[in-house]
Amino acid sequence: MPSILAIWVASYIQKFFTKMTPDVIKVFVVPLFTLLITVPLTFLVVGPVANTLSDGLTNLFQAIMNFNPIVFGLVLGILWQVLVMFGMHWALIPLAISDVATNGSLSILSAALLPCFTQTGVLGAIMLKTKEEKVRTISMPAFVSSIFGVTEPAIYGCDTANENTILHFMWRF
Incomplete structure (x- = not known):
């Protein structure tokens, strides 16, 4: 998730520098300044925000699982391919590890x-x-x-x- 959000942020930074830079030096300056701004911004802001979103997703699925396992299976089954597309299915790995440690088997990801x-x-x-x-x-x-x-x-x-x-x-x- 951090890499997807970093690319999204970089696209806006690149558009800004593409508009502001003369055509003669655009090939060199735009990528340079895009990376100079995006990399620290990713480490300082985008990465922590993405990790917070991932933790929130884990907590949401844990709450749904605690509420009703059948509803959890339905929600997980519906959203699984979307989660895979964005790499957010890895947010469920802590739940799976906890399930194996607690029950000795993996039933959370069966849906x-x-x-x-x-x-x-x-x-x-x-x-x-x-x-x-x-x-x-x-x-x-x-x-x-x-x-x-x-x-x-x-x-x-x-x-x-x-x-x-x-x-x-x-x-x-």
């Missing part, structure tokens, strides 16, 4: 398996049904990695290969 299996099934359908060679060649390695629980290639690769491919297949079935 996160359902979206992963769903995505694996959707990738299988894409591989079987698509007519586009580009989508098929991207979906095959994404399918293999999703079998082992790594769904990022499916999220980023197949969705960008053909607009709304995963969503199209999910709604169709």
Whole structure:
């Protein structure tokens, strides 16, 4: 999360310096000053804010888990892929470690398996049904990695290969 927020902040800093810098020295000055401002700002402000957001997310999921495990599973299952896209699924690791230490097993992240299996099934359908060679060649390695629980290639690769491919297949079935 800190890196995503740092890039977001850097984009505004870069736009500012792009407007203010003459074209002759823009290639050198804009990246230099963008990094000179972004790096310390990330360490001093953006990083702590992102860590606070991550801690807040952990506390929110802990509160939902303490309230009702079924509601927790529903919320986690719905939000899992979004959390993975932004790297915020790592905020749940302290909960998982605590669960293993307390119970000797890992049941908290069991609801996160359902979206992963769903995505694996959707990738299988894409591989079987698509007519586009580009989508098929991207979906095959994404399918293999999703079998082992790594769904990022499916999220980023197949969705960008053909607009709304995963969503199209999910709604169709």
